[in-house]
Amino acid sequence: MRPFAYVKAPDIDAAVQAVAADSGAKFLGGGTNLVDLMREGIERPLTVVDVTGLPLDEVAELPGGGLRIGALVRNSTLAADRRVRTRFPVLSQAILAGASAQLRNMATVGGNLLQRTRCPYFYDQASACNKREPGAGCDAVGGFNRSHAILGVSDSCIATHPSDMSVALLALDAVVEARSVRGTRRIPLADFHLLPGDTPQVETALAADELITAVEVPPIAAPSRYRKVRDRASYAFALVSVAAAMEVRDGTITDVRLALGGVAPKPWRAREAEQALLGGPATEEAFRRAADAELAAATPQPGNAFKSGLARATITATLRELTNGGEAA
Template sequence: MKSFTYLSAPDVETALRAIATEPNAKFLGGGTNLVDLMREDVEQPDVVVDITRLPLTGIEQLPGGGLRIGALVRNSRLAAHASVRTRYPVLAQAVLNGASAQLRNMATVGGNLLQRTRCLYFYDGAAACNKRTPGSGCAAIGGFARNAGVLGVSDHCIATHPSDMAVALAALDATVEVESTRGVRRIPLTELHRLPGSTPQVETALAADELITAVELPALPVAAHSRYRKVRDRASYAFALVSVAAAMETEDGVVTDVRLALGGVSAKPWRAREAERILLGAPATEESFHRAAAAELAPAAGRPDNTFKIELAQRTIVATLRRLLTDGSAA
C-alpha cells in the first residue's frame, strides 16, 4: 500500500476544503471498499479525508412526507429503521441482501453508492482495464465475463455496478444531495452513475471535490407495496447475477402504478422504463409481465459466459411482479 496523509475532518467545511485543495484526495466513510482498493493499489490517494465524525448520520421525516437519509447512516441502521421497513420495504430488503452483518455495521449509505465494480480484471493489476488504466483495453471482453453486464455496455467496458441498495433507490426515485465549496446540488439517483461509453473511468456525475451528504426519498405510496429479489451464485452473501427492485399497485386487476429497476446487468442501477411503460394501465397478468420483461431486455447483448443473464433477468422480473401480486402487497 502506498503511503498517504490521514486527515480526520471535524466538520463538513473542513472536509470540503481538504478535498478541494488536494488533487489526489479521497473521502473515507466506512472504508469497506476504499481500504480494499488501497491494499490492492487500485486506489492510491495522497490524502485520505476521514469523514466519520461529520453530522450526517440522521434519518428524518421530510415535510412533504418523504425521508431524508444522512450519507453516513450505517447500512444496518437503515435496514432496521421503522419507516424504511414499512414505507419502503424494497430498500430494507436490498440492504439486508447486500452484505454480511459485519459489513452492514460498517458500510455507509454514501459509500455504498460510490463503491466501485468488483470485476476481476479491475482488481488484477496485470490485466487490461480501462476503468483502472484508461486506454489499456478491457480484458473482460474475450475473457471471463460471467458477472459482466448485458445492458448499456460498450467496447471499452462491460463491468457491472455491485450495489444492491442503489437498485432499490433507483426504483424509488431517490435524489442524492451533494455538496462542495461551491454549494449544494441535487442529482436524481438514476443520473448519479454513468454508463461506460468511451470513458469508463468516469463512473459518476460527481465532481472530484463533491461529497454526498444525504439521500432523499419522496413520499411514494406505491413503495409500501414493494419487494427486492436477488439471484446469486450461492445462498450466502454474493454479488447479484441479476436483481430486481419492484413496486406495484393494482386496482380491479389493472396496474395503476409500477416502479422497476435491475441490478447486476449494467454499470449503473438500471431503471426499467420500457417495462414500466408497458405495464402501466395493462392487466396485472403473467402475459403482461412477460411482455414487459421481454421488451426491457430486448436491447441486451451478452457474451458467451453471460448470455444467460438476459433470460434470467426476464424471469426474475416476472417472478418478482407475480410475488407482489399473489401475496396481496400490490392490491
C-alpha cells in the same frame, strides 16, 4: 499500499475545503471499499479526509412521508429502521441482501453509492482494464464474463455495478445531495451513475471534490419488493436483481417502478418495461411481455447469455409476488 496523509474533518465545510485544496485527496467514510482498493494499489490517494465524525448519520422525516437519509447512516441501521421497513421494504430488503452483517455494520449509505465494480479484471493489475487504466483495453470482453453486464455496455467496459441498495433507491426515485466549496446540489439517482461509453473510468456525475451529504427518498404508496438471484445464499453479488414497486387497482397497474441490478454497469432503470406495464393488466403474460421489451436491447457475451432469460424470469416472479400481496412466488 503507498503512504498517505490522514485528516480528520471537524465539520462539513472543513471536509470539502480539504479535498478542494488537494487534488490527491479522497473522502473516507466506512472504508469498506476504498481501503480494499488502496491495499490493492488501485486507489492511491495522497490524503484521506475522514468524514466519519460529521453530523450526517441521521434518518429524518420529510413532508408527506418521505425520508432524508444522512450519508453516514450505516447500512445495518437503515435496514433496521422501522420507517424504512414499513414504507420502503424494497430498500430494507436490498440492504439485507448485500454483503455480510459485519460489512453492513461498517458500510455507509454514501459509500455504498460510490463503491466500484467487483470485476476480477479490475482488481487484477496484470489484466487490461479501461476503468483502472484508460486506454488499456478490456480483458472481460472475450474473457471470463459470466458475471458481467448485458445492458448499457460498450466496447470499453462490460463490468457490472455491485450495489444492491442503489438498485432499490433507483426504483424509489431517490435524489442524492452533494456538497462542495461551490455549494449544494441535488442529483437524481437516475443521473448519478454513468454508463461506460468511451470513458468507463468516469463512473458518477459527482465531482472529485463533492461530498455526498444525504439521500432523499420521496413517499410512495405502491407496495415494493426486492429479489436477488446469486450463486450462493449469502455474501454474493447479484447475477440478476430486481427492485420493484407496483400498485394495482381493479386489476390494472396504476403505478410501477422497476430497476435491475447485476445486468448493467450502473443500476438499471427498466423504463421500457415500466412503459409496457403502466395502465395494463397485472397478468403473468403482461409481466413477461414487459420483461421481453426491456431485455430486447441486451448484448450478452457468450459467457453470460443466460442472464437474459434469468432477468426475464426474475422480473416476472417479482411482479407476480407483488400482485399476490407479497406472498412468495
